[in-house]
Amino acid sequence: MVDHPPQTDQRSFLRRRSIPLLAVVTLASIFAAAYYAGQTHALRQAAAGADQQANPLGVKLPTLDATAAVSSEKFSMATGFISDRAEGLFVLDHNSGLLQCSVMYPRLGKFLGLFVVNVHDALGSGKGAEYMMTTGLVDMPSSNNNPLASSVVYVLNTTTGTYACYYIPFNRTLMNSNQPQQGNMVLLATGSADPVVDRDALR
Numbered sequence: 771m772v773d774h775p776p777q778t779d780q781r782s783f784l785r786r787r788s789i790p791l792l793a794v795v796t797l798a799s800i801f802a803a804a805y806y807a808g809q810t811h812a813l814r815q816a817a818a819g820a821d822q823q824a825n826p827l828g829v830k831l832p833t834l835d836a837t838a839a840v841s842s843e844k845f846s847m848a849t850g851f852i853s854d855r856a857e858g859l860f861v862l863d864h865n866s867g868l869l870q871c872s873v874m875y876p877r878l879g880k881f882l883g884l885f886v887v888n889v890h891d892a893l894g895s896g897k898g899a900e901y902m903m904t905t906g907l908v909d910m911p912s913s914n915n916n917p918l919a920s921s922v923v924y925v926l927n928t929t930t931g932t933y934a935c936y937y938i939p940f941n942r943t944l945m946n947s948n949q950p951q952q953g954n955m956v957l958l959a960t961g962s963a964d965p966v967v968d969r970d971a972l973r
Contacts, residue, residue, distance in 0.1 A: 839904045850905030850921035852883070852940050860923050862903050867895055869903075869925065871938055871955060875945055883945065885938050887955035892934040893927040902926045908937070917941040922958060931963035 839848035846862040858871045859881075867890030873883025889901070905921045919938035926933040936955040944951045 839902075841902055843900075846901055846903040846925075848903050848905050848923065850919075850923065851907065852919040852921060852938065853942050853945070854920070856883075856940075856945060858883070858885075858905075858919065858921065858938065858940075860903060860905065862889065862901055862925060864899065864901050867891075867893075869923070869936070869955065871923070873940065873945075873951075875948065878948055882948070882950040883940060884952040885940070885955045886952075887936055887957070889925050889927075889934060892957055892960055893925065893932050894930060896929060898929065900928045902928055910937070917943075923955070926963065932960065933963060934960045 839846070841847075844864050846860075846864070848860045850858050850860060852858040852871075852873050855876050856873055858873045860869065860871050862869045867888045869887050869889050871883075871885040872881040873885075874880070875882045893899075893901075903923060903925045905923050907920055908918075908922050910918050917939055919940035922935050922937050924933060924935050935958045937958050938955055939953050941951055
């Protein structure tokens with residue numbers, strides 16, 4: 771009988787033990803990968819289900835475009851869309867009545883459009899007059915001879931309750947060619963927040 775050296779026996783023992791150990795590690799890795807893949811799939815299905823509940827018809831909704839307005843004692847400020855690519859910054863000086871619309875040219879990153887009007891002409895300039903201002907979108911006919919911006923601006927004299935609406939004669943062709951432009955805002959309409967009711971007309 772031949773005696774095997776103890777070192778050879780130890781190697782064969784380690785080989786016999788390492789094979790089941792490797793099999794266990796491999797199986798554990800496969801189970802872990804399958805578990806995490808299943809969890810990821812379940813999370814994706816849950817997210818898709820939540821989206822479907824929030825939008826059951828599957829309609830893709832447009833992004834929300836917003837304008838902003840703020841007033842202080844001396845100034846009012848608002849933003850409004852001038853075109854599909856440009857935005858206007860409206861600033862009203864309460865003391866002088868000067869309303870300015872500065873238009874940012876997006877390709878140049880500069881204010882190259884300027885439109886002005888004095889709101890005192892339409893709303894009066896009484897002592898201590900205070901104002902509020904906001905913008906709105908319009909879809910009025912526009913042409914090369916009569917260019918119009920996409921927004922109008924509304925100004926309210928909070929002392930008297932009278933308000934005015936102005937449009938901006940903005941020329942998109944000049945903006946596309948990076949040429950500056952300036953002009954006067956045009957009074958579109960006026961009204962009163964406290965109208966006198968004509969009772970005879972209601973009968």
